[in-house]
Amino acid sequence: MKKSKFLIFIVALVLVFLIGPFIVIILSSFNETAVMRFPPQGFSLKWYEKVFSIDMFRETFWISLKVGIAATFTALVIGIPVAYANVRYKYKGKNFVELIFSSPAIIPGLVIGFALLRFFIYVAHVPITLGLYLGHTAILFPYTVRVVSASLRNFDLSVEEAAVSLGSNPLGAFFRVVFPNIQAGVAAAFILAFITSFNNVPLSLFLTGPGVSTLPIQMLVYMEYYYDPTISALSSLIIILTIIIVQSAEKVLGISKYM
Amino acid sequence: MAYIELKQINAGYVKGSPILKDFKLEVERGELVSLLGPSGCGKTTTLRTISGFISPEKGQVIIDGKDVTNLPPNKRNIGLVFQTYALFPHLSVYENVAYGLKRRKVAKEIIKEKVNNILELVSLTGFEERLPANLSGGQRQRVALARSLVIEPDLLLLDEPLSNLDAKLRDEMRAELSRVQHQLGITMIYVTHDQIEALSLSSKIIVLNEGNIEQMGTPKEIYEKPATRFVAKFVGFDNELKAKFIKVNDANEVFVEVSNTTIMIDREQHFDVKSLKKGQSVSLFFRPDDTIISNMKNETSLAAKLNYANYQGNNSSFALTFEETEIRAIAPNVELQNSREIYFSIPSDKIIIEK
Amino acid sequence: MNPLKSRKTLILLAGPGFIFLLCFFFLPLLYVLMESFRGVDNQITLSRYFDVLVDAQFQLVFKRTLRIALIVTPIAVLVGYPTAYYISKLKSKKKSILTTLVILPLMTSPVARTYAWIVILGKFGIVNETLTTLHIIAEPMRILYTETAIVLGLLQLFMPILILTVSSSLENVNSEVEEAALSLGSNRIGVFFRVVVPLSFEGLIMGVTLVFTGCFTAYVTPAILGGANVLTLSTLMREQALVLMNWESATVIAVIMIITTLILYNGIRAFRPRNMA
Numbered sequence: 001m002k003k004s005k006f007l008i009f010i011v012a013l014v015l016v017f018l019i020g021p022f023i024v025i026i027l028s029s030f031n032e033t034a035v036m037r038f039p040p041q042g043f044s045l046k047w048y049e050k051v052f053s054i055d056m057f058r059e060t061f062w063i064s065l066k067v068g069i070a071a072t073f074t075a076l077v078i079g080i081p082v083a084y085a086n087v088r089y090k091y092k093g094k095n096f097v098e099l100i101f102s103s104p105a106i107i108p109g110l111v112i113g114f115a116l117l118r119f120f121i122y123v124a125h126v127p128i129t130l131g132l133y134l135g136h137t138a139i140l141f142p143y144t145v146r147v148v149s150a151s152l153r154n155f156d157l158s159v160e161e162a163a164v165s166l167g168s169n170p171l172g173a174f175f176r177v178v179f180p181n182i183q184a185g186v187a188a189a190f191i192l193a194f195i196t197s198f199n200n201v202p203l204s205l206f207l208t209g210p211g212v213s214t215l216p217i218q219m220l221v222y223m224e225y226y227y228d229p230t231i232s233a234l235s236s237l238i239i240i241l242t243i244i245i246v247q248s249a250e251k252v253l254g255i256s257k258y259m
Numbered sequence: 260m261a262y263i264e265l266k267q268i269n270a271g272y273v274k275g276s277p278i279l280k281d282f283k284l285e286v287e288r289g290e291l292v293s294l295l296g297p298s299g300c301g302k303t304t305t306l307r308t309i310s311g312f313i314s315p316e317k318g319q320v321i322i323d324g325k326d327v328t329n330l331p332p333n334k335r336n337i338g339l340v341f342q343t344y345a346l347f348p349h350l351s352v353y354e355n356v357a358y359g360l361k362r363r364k365v366a367k368e369i370i371k372e373k374v375n376n377i378l379e380l381v382s383l384t385g386f387e388e389r390l391p392a393n394l395s396g397g398q399r400q401r402v403a404l405a406r407s408l409v410i411e412p413d414l415l416l417l418d419e420p421l422s423n424l425d426a427k428l429r430d431e432m433r434a435e436l437s438r439v440q441h442q443l444g445i446t447m448i449y450v451t452h453d454q455i456e457a458l459s460l461s462s463k464i465i466v467l468n469e470g471n472i473e474q475m476g477t478p479k480e481i482y483e484k485p486a487t488r489f490v491a492k493f494v495g496f497d498n499e500l501k502a503k504f505i506k507v508n509d510a511n512e513v514f515v516e517v518s519n520t521t522i523m524i525d526r527e528q529h530f531d532v533k534s535l536k537k538g539q540s541v542s543l544f545f546r547p548d549d550t551i552i553s554n555m556k557n558e559t560s561l562a563a564k565l566n567y568a569n570y571q572g573n574n575s576s577f578a579l580t581f582e583e584t585e586i587r588a589i590a591p592n593v594e595l596q597n598s599r600e601i602y603f604s605i606p607s608d609k610i611i612i613e614k
Numbered sequence: 615m616n617p618l619k620s621r622k623t624l625i626l627l628a629g630p631g632f633i634f635l636l637c638f639f640f641l642p643l644l645y646v647l648m649e650s651f652r653g654v655d656n657q658i659t660l661s662r663y664f665d666v667l668v669d670a671q672f673q674l675v676f677k678r679t680l681r682i683a684l685i686v687t688p689i690a691v692l693v694g695y696p697t698a699y700y701i702s703k704l705k706s707k708k709k710s711i712l713t714t715l716v717i718l719p720l721m722t723s724p725v726a727r728t729y730a731w732i733v734i735l736g737k738f739g740i741v742n743e744t745l746t747t748l749h750i751i752a753e754p755m756r757i758l759y760t761e762t763a764i765v766l767g768l769l770q771l772f773m774p775i776l777i778l779t780v781s782s783s784l785e786n787v788n789s790e791v792e793e794a795a796l797s798l799g800s801n802r803i804g805v806f807f808r809v810v811v812p813l814s815f816e817g818l819i820m821g822v823t824l825v826f827t828g829c830f831t832a833y834v835t836p837a838i839l840g841g842a843n844v845l846t847l848s849t850l851m852r853e854q855a856l857v858l859m860n861w862e863s864a865t866v867i868a869v870i871m872i873i874t875t876l877i878l879y880n881g882i883r884a885f886r887p888r889n890m891a
Contacts, residue, residue: 007700014697014777015712018719018770021730024740028733078634081627089624097628104639106879108831110848111868114855115642118649118865134638141631158345161312162403164332165339166410167362170623173333180349199723202833205852216834219725223838232733235726242722250714 022239029232047233056218057234064215067129068197071136072144072190079144080186084174086145087152105142109202112139117206128209135203140193147192151185152178184253191249195242260324261285262446263309263414268318271304271470277316278304278470286463288323291440291447293457295481295493296467302450305467306416309448311335322413333362338407338415342422344399346391352378352402353387359410377409380439397428401435408443415440415447421456433459454494458482466490488544488613496544496611498586504535513612515541518582522559525608532612542613549609550588552577553602554595560604568595579603643872650865666866672850679847682761682836683829686768690825694776695818699810701777702784713781716774724771724834731767731839732758759841767835772828776821783817784810815887823882827875847871 032042051057082101086094104112116135120126126134155178163173179186204214213221223231263286271278278301286292294302307313309320311332320328327335347355353374360370378384381401391399400420407415417436421429437460440447451457457464458478466473466481466489474486485491502515502522513524513532522543535541553560563581570592577588579601588603595601653659666672701712719727734740735757742754757763787810795805811818836846845853847867855864 007696010693011697011700014693014773015715018774019715021727021734021770022718022722024733025726025730078631082631085624085627091624097632100635101628101631104635106827106875107643108848108871108875110831110833110851111646111871112639112643114851114864114868115646116638118861119642119645120638123645138635138639141635145631156343156345158341158343159347161332162339162341162345162406163347163358164312165310165335165337166359166406167333167336168358169331169333172362177347195721199721199725201724202848205833206855216723216725219723219729220834220837223725223729231725231729235723235729238723238726243718246714246717246721250710 025232026236026239029229029236031229031232047229048237050230051234051237054222054230056213056222057215060213060215060218063129063212064198067132067136067214068194070133071140071197072193074133074137075140075144075193076148076186076189079141079189080148083145083148083152084178087149088157101145102142104139109139109200110205113203113206116203121207121209128207128212132204132207132212132214135207136197136200139200139203140197143193143196144189147189148182148185151182151188155181188249188253191245191253195245262288262290262323263448264319264321265305265308266319266321268308268315268320270308270313270315270318271301272316273299279308279315280470282318282470282472284465284472286446286448288446289444290463291437291449291461292463292465293449293451293461294465294467295451295454295457296473297452297493299469300467301470302467303418304470306418306448306450309414310337310339310416336410336412338410338412340400340403340407340415340417340420342419344391344403344420344423346399346402346406348391350390351387352383352389352391352394355391355402356406356409358406363410373409374405377405380408380442381405381435396424397432400424400432404436404439408439408445413446415445417447417449419451420449422451422453429456436460466493483609485544485611488542491544491611491613496546498545498547498550498588500543500545500581500584500586502541502543504532504537504539504541506537507532507535512607515543515612517543518561520559520561522605522610523607524610524612530612530614543605544611544613545605545609547576547587548589549605550577550586550590551604551606552588552590552593553604554593554600556602557604560602562600562602565595565599565601568592577601646865646868650869652862662862662866663870666863666870671845672867675845675847675850678761678844679830682764682768682846683826685765686772686829687822687826689765689769690773690776691818691822694773694821695780695811697773698777698780698784699806702781702787703789716777718774719770720774720778725838727770728767728835728838731763731770735763735766735839758839759844761840761844763839764836764844764846767839768829768832771832771835772825775824775828779821779824780814780817783814783820787813812887819882819886823879826882827878830878831871831875 029047030043030045031047032044086098113135116131120131120134121128159181160173160178163177164170168176198214199216200214201216201220204217208214208217219231219234263284265282265284268279268282268284269277270282278299282301282305284305294305296302304313308315309322311320311327311330315328318328319326322335322337347358350358356374356377357370360373365373374387375384378387381404383398383401383405386394386398386402391402394402403420420436421432424432433456436447439445449457449460458481461478463475464478464481465475468489474481474490476484476486481490482494485494485496500517502517505514505516505521507513511532515522515524524543551560556562561581563579563586566578566580568578569576571589573591574589575592577590579586579588581603586603593601650662651658651660653661697716701709701716704712732739736742737754737756737758739758741757742751745751746754791813792805792809795809796802800808831848832846833848833852836844836849837852840846840849842853848871851864851867851871854860854867
């Protein structure tokens, strides 16, 4: 059918546009010369070696990892009860509460980072790493609440009531009966939130200081001074890692259901 | 003193006003009572008030003499069977059934014994290790039943438990429920909108409509002598005729006039015929299957025009028009005359009078 | 869903989260808001706002940011909507592969993603190399560090977002409704515009909201692809705050960003259709 051909053409264009850049960057990371050229000339793994030799990449990788895990964990712990409250109950002011908990997703990350810098770091003299952790937790909140809510909505309320009628108190019922069945949703929330935190730039931009920075920020700094394919190599590594994580998550958890 | 009592209950709010208002209910020990009615009538609200998932704004819930109104649902020792079975998807059949016993800190060996016994009762021995996902609908329902019975509850509440099963399975499960109830002598309150279920299972039926009890009685009473227009329509008294009251005699036989024909209605009516005045308008209700069709007139039959007759084997389905009223009948076949004039009558004990 | 039995449950469940956000999110924002009204002599004044709003550079940057958003959003819709439609019609295996491919740009580090465009759009990048080899142009053009580069980079980020939001509301369009329209004489394009689009309109509005406000507040893409010469609102703010140390201006710009975002977000959402039968 005529429309189908045209449609397929558009879709193909879109896919090339979305994925093409990734292929380009992976290919260019093997470039022999330092100048950013395409098509790549020669083949070398030296830029990959360089990535691992640069201290600031290694150090900030760990910081990003630690902050990411801590912030994601916190966002889950305070987010799951909120998701539960909003899926199970109806009450006055519910819309307002839902708005409050999704507002960190609406306010630009840059502004949040700036506000945290001014208030917590400069006025309250909170250590930077703590500020980083707090800021990340705040922006991960809407993600954990949204994904866990989706998972809870698919869970039959009667099962909980059955547990209560058999003698469980509400908290016991949650841990024994609800939680085991939303584990996939919680795991999906964890992965989505962690990736968001790890990749975050606007918030982390303001919350860096002596000895404290995140990997994406350091990549930006590096790019300001050097033009070699080191960033291509590091980017390629990150892209491959992301693909592996997202694919496994999709296979095991069906993560696209929760987006 | 009744075993279960609801006194002056206000509960179940929809758009600001309660579904149940000053609601009263009494159930005796060992009864299987059905709450029957259309959706929104308050039957589920009643059930959830008894089980504790709805807190009444006013009134008391009394079980076996104890006021449990303020007791949370996990402390009421009531068995619940849900429409969706509500089995714990991540636990085996054994674990599902043992759940309530574990909460009561029963010893392991005793749990094993009780679970095995109850599984035998519902014919599920051998299914202990299966997960709910690997069970059929009927099997799941039996696990749900076993799970709520094993804790030896004071009362079993069932909320339309069979509506997700196909017809044949429903028949089997109904028989199963009946058997279990008789064997254990347990008090059951059963919520349904299906009159056949209510009629076949219960010792007592309560018909609800918009938060009010329309009638309470045995299945026979409900089916044959409905007390109100609502109940009559609900159990199938589809035909309605307008009539004029003539008189009532000492044997409580009521005489009314329809189109210059006198019709007698038998005694044992709920309706207060004594208050009627001669010539007052009343409504007569009767079932299509009780309607007698003939092509010859007699003293009590009425002449009507035949619209169509559908052959259905032993009987036919007739559609008549009598003085602008549609009448339906299911009756044995008759020779149809060309004039399409037909006569119908109703046995005197199959008519209900309402205002 | 049950009506809430006791206020206490709600407080227990939502309380910790609420307090957390209050302390570590709303409070700092409030502080910034208050600071924006602080004048030279510590009085309450709008002079800071005035200074920023009349500034020529600010106005230029604001208009540019708006312009970029106004270019990216329609393209994302025009190209993304049909793509989402196509994907929604696929069988589950192909659908899941394509969905993963579409999600990928969203999940990857924005730095990595945007850096690829430097390779593509640079002086010796693919585009220029191809065009000079084919003799379409004599020497490499400057594409990098222009608005065009920013637009391309933002498209790569926001098209997936639009495709995702539209996809989920397309799931609700019953294919039988489309078949009914076809049987009544509509051609495929007619069906798309008269049946599919109206029924998935809610997803479209959500998508447009996210894309438009996203373009407005994006940082990494304009930072890398625009450089210091082509600033957008976010890169301007960062420059004021961290490079020029002009905190007063930065604060005002921050507040302006919040207000604009809120206006855009609620303004576009107002076009959401009321619940259809």
